[in-house]
Amino acid sequence: MTDTTITAVEPYILHVPVTGNMVQDSTHTLTHWGVVGTKITTASGIEGYGFTGTHAHLPSDRLITDCIRTCYAELLLGEDACDVQRLWHKLYGYPFVQWVGRTGITHLALAAVDTALWDIKAKAAEQPLWKLLGGATVERLEAYNTDGGWLSLDAQTVANTCRKLVEQDGYRGVKIKIGSDDPRADLKRIELVRKTIGSDPTLAVDCNGRWNLTTMLSIAPRLPDYDILWVEEPIFYDDLAGHVRLSQAMATPIALGEQLYALDNFRDFIAAGAVHWVQPDMTRVGGITEWLRVADLALAYRLPVVAHVGDMGQVHVHLSYAHPAAARLEYIPWIRECFTEPIRVQDGYYVRPEQPGAGATLRPDAVEKYAKELD
Ligand code: 0YR
Ligand code: MG
Numbered sequence: 001m002t003d004t005t006i007t008a009v010e011p012y013i014l015h016v017p018v019t020g021n022m023v024q025d026s027t028h029t030l031t032h033w034g035v036v037g038t039k040i041t042t043a044s045g046i047e048g049y050g051f052t053g054t055h056a057h058l059p060s061d062r063l064i065t066d067c068i069r070t071c072y073a074e075l076l077l078g079e080d081a082c083d084v085q086r087l088w089h090k091l092y093g094y095p096f097v098q099w100v101g102r103t104g105i106t107h108l109a110l111a112a113v114d115t116a117l118w119d120i121k122a123k124a125a126e127q128p129l130w131k132l133l134g135g136a137t138v139e140r141l142e143a144y145n146t147d148g149g150w151l152s153l154d155a156q157t158v159a160n161t162c163r164k165l166v167e168q169d170g171y172r173g174v175k176i177k178i179g180s181d182d183p184r185a186d187l188k189r190i191e192l193v194r195k196t197i198g199s200d201p202t203l204a205v206d207c208n209g210r211w212n213l214t215t216m217l218s219i220a221p222r223l224p225d226y227d228i229l230w231v232e233e234p235i236f237y238d239d240l241a242g243h244v245r246l247s248q249a250m251a252t253p254i255a256l257g258e259q260l261y262a263l264d265n266f267r268d269f270i271a272a273g274a275v276h277w278v279q280p281d282m283t284r285v286g287g288i289t290e291w292l293r294v295a296d297l298a299l300a301y302r303l304p305v306v307a308h309v310g311d312m313g314q315v316h317v318h319l320s321y322a323h324p325a326a327a328r329l330e331y332i333p334w335i336r337e338c339f340t341e342p343i344r345v346q347d348g349y350y351v352r353p354e355q356p357g358a359g360a361t362l363r364p365d366a367v368e369k370y371a372k373e374l375d
Pocket of ligand 2: 208258
C-alpha cells in the first residue's frame with residue numbers, strides 16, 4: 001500500500017493574465033485570474049495539488065494562504081490524505097476556524113485543501129478523478145464558451161466573437177454578460193448576438209447579481225424573443241425571496257450557485273424553486289467533497305448541474321464527466337498553460353482527461369512565471 005501520510009502543506013499564489021489583459025462583467029473588473037492553493041506532500045512522494053479561484057488581489061489572496069498555513073496545516077500533518085471525507089469534516093468543523101468563518105475565506109481555503117487530497121487519492125489509485133468517482137456517465141461533455149461575452153467589449157465585438165466561437169470553433173452554446181446601467185442597452189446587445197449567431201446555438205446571459213427585482217422584471221417579458229437558455233445571477237446572490245418571486249414571474253429559467261458556499265444554501269434555493277440550472281463551484285463550496293453533495297441534491301430534484309468554473313474547468317471536467325446530473329460545462333481558457341494536463345475542447349466537447357489525479361497538477365515553469373510571494 002502506498003503511504004499517503006501527509007508530510008508537508010505548502011500554499012502558493014499564482015496570478016495569470018486573462019484574455020486581452022482585462023475583462024469586465026457587471027460587478028468585477030479583472031486583469032488576472034488568481035490560482036490560490038496548496039501542494040500537499042505525502043510520505044510516498046505523491047504530491048497533491050488543489051486551488052481556489054480569485055480575482056488576483058494579493059492582500060485577499062494571502063488571507064486564503066494564511067488560513068491554510070497557520071490553521072489547516074497542523075490539522076493535516078501526520079494524517080492519511082486518503083481519508084478525504086473525514087479530513088473535510090475535521091477542517092470544516094474545527095471550532096476556532098468555524099467561529100471566524102463558516103463561509104468565505106476559510107471555505108475557499110478548504111476547497112484548495114480538499115482538492116489536493118482528492119488529487120492524492122486519485123494519483124494513489126493511478127486513475128483520473130472521473131474514473132475514481134465511478135466512471136464517465138456521458139460519452140461527451142458539452143462545453144459552452146463564456147470568453148467572448150464580456151461587458152467590457154462593445155456589442156458588435158461580442159456578437160462577432162460569439163459567431164466565430166460557434167461557426168469556426170464548434171461551440172454549441174455561448175454566454176454573454178449583461179447587467180449594465182441601462183437595461184435597454186443590454187436587450188439590444190442580446191438581440192444583436194442572437195441575430196448574429198442564428199437560432200441554433202444556445203445563448204445564456206449572466207447578470208452577476210447586479211440588478212434588482214424591479215429592473216429584472218422590467219426586461220423579463222422580452223427575453224423569450226431571443227430564446228435565452230438561462231438568466232444567471234439575475235439579482236443579489238443571497239436574496240432567496242427575490243429569486244422565488246422572479247422565478248414565478250419570469251418565463252426564462254434561472255441559473256445560480258457560483259456565490260453560494262454550502263450545501264445548506266443550495267437546499268434552500270432548490271427547495272424553494274428559486275433555481276433551474278444549478279451552478280455549484282468546487283472552488284467555493286469547500287471543494288470536491290461538498291460539490292458532490294450539491295450535485296446529488298440537484299439530482300434528487302432532477303435539476304441539471306452546470307458547474308461554475310472558478311478552476312477554469314481543470315477539476316470540474318472530472319466532476320462533470322462523473323456526475324449524472326451534470327448537463328454541460330463552462331469553458332474559459334485563461335489558466336490552461338499552468339497545468340500538466342490542460343483542459344481541451346474539441347468540436348464543442350470537453351476532451352476527457354487521462355492523467356491520474358484531479359487535473360490540478362502545476363507545471364514548474366508556470367509556477368516560476370506567475371508565482372507571488374506569500375508574505
Ligand atoms: C469574471 N461566470 C462568472 C468572472 C465569472 C465572472 O468577473 O469571475 O464573470 O465568475 O460569472 O459565470
Ligand atoms: Mg456567472
